[in-house]
Amino acid sequence: xxxxxxxxxxxxxxxxxxxxxxxxxxxxxxxxxxxxxxxxxxxxxxxxxxxxxxxxxxxxxxxxxxxxxxxxxxxxxxxxxxxxxxxxxxxxxxxxxxxxxxxxxxxxxxxxxxxxxxxxxxxxxxxxxxxxxxxxxxxxxxxxxxxxxxxxxxxxxxxxxxxxxxxxxxxxxxxxxxx
Numbered sequence: 200x201x202x203x204x205x206x207x208x209x210x211x212x213x214x215x216x217x218x219x220x221x222x223x224x225x226x227x228x229x230x231x232x233x234x235x236x237x238x239x240x241x242x243x244x245x246x247x248x249x250x251x252x253x254x255x256x257x258x259x260x261x262x263x264x265x266x267x268x269x270x271x272x273x274x275x276x277x278x279x280x281x282x283x284x285x286x287x288x289x290x291x292x293x294x295x296x297x298x299x300x301x302x303x304x305x306x307x308x309x310x311x312x313x314x315x316x317x318x319x320x321x322x323x324x325x326x327x328x329x330x331x332x333x334x335x336x337x338x339x340x341x342x343x344x345x346x347x348x349x350x351x352x353x354x355x356x357x358x359x360x361x362x363x364x365x366x367x368x369x370x371x372x373x374x375x376x377x378x
Contacts, residue, residue: 203232203239212245215256223248246326255333258350260288261295263336265329266305276312277363277373278328281305282336284352295352303358308332309373310362318365335360335367 210217220240223229229248232239253265262285271277283305284295297303310331312323319334321327343354361371 201241203234203241204245206238206240209240209245212242213248213255219256253329253333254285255337257284257337257340257352260286261352262287262292263306263333263340264292265332268325268329268332270325271309271373272375275375276323278310278312278325279373280308280310280328280332282308282332297352297355298358299353299356301353303355305358306336306355307359307372308335308362309360311364314362314365318362331362335362 204212206217206220210220213220220229224231229240230244232241253268254262256262263282264285265280266283267279267281269279271279284297285292286295294304297306308328308331310319310328315321315327315331316323319327319331321331339355339360340350340352343350343352345351345354357370359370359372361368361373363373
């Protein structure tokens with residue numbers, strides 16, 4: 200039996216606000232289903248949307264966007280996902296540097312198949328890795344909150360993470376020697 204999601208569940212699944220989900224529907228980018236007058240969404244449609252729109256809103260005018268994804272090496276179940284931050288307040292998307300002295304423009308996420316399935320509860324696939332990378336970046340961004348509740352990407356001090364065997368190690372990357 201097919202499981203359908205509510206608006207709020209779809210928003211959580213995508214890592215966006217319910218208002219963003221509504222905008223996807225209004226633009227015709229996301230199909231809805233009506234079950235007894237209630238609007239519902241299918242996982243397949245949400246995944247298709249993610250594969251077209253690999254980005255997440257962090258705060259007004261700031262988005263994290265998957266810019267590249269591939270296996271780390273031939274025959275190895277490790278994915279490398281590259282995420283950049285963009286200012287979306289103007290007509291053009293501008294890359295926002297981050298980290299100490301704003302020296303980074305890309306964040307590298309290496310994640311293993313096992314980590315995706317066992318700890319992130321996502322498919323051990325490139326699409327699952329992309330979704331994981333955006334969730335990780337959202338959580339990392341939340342960690343930058345100061346005592347006033349203000350979040351700032353310049354407080355992210357590293358530009359890479361390696362997630363394997365139940366842990367994510369900030370500042371680490373996958374290498375063939377980690378096998």
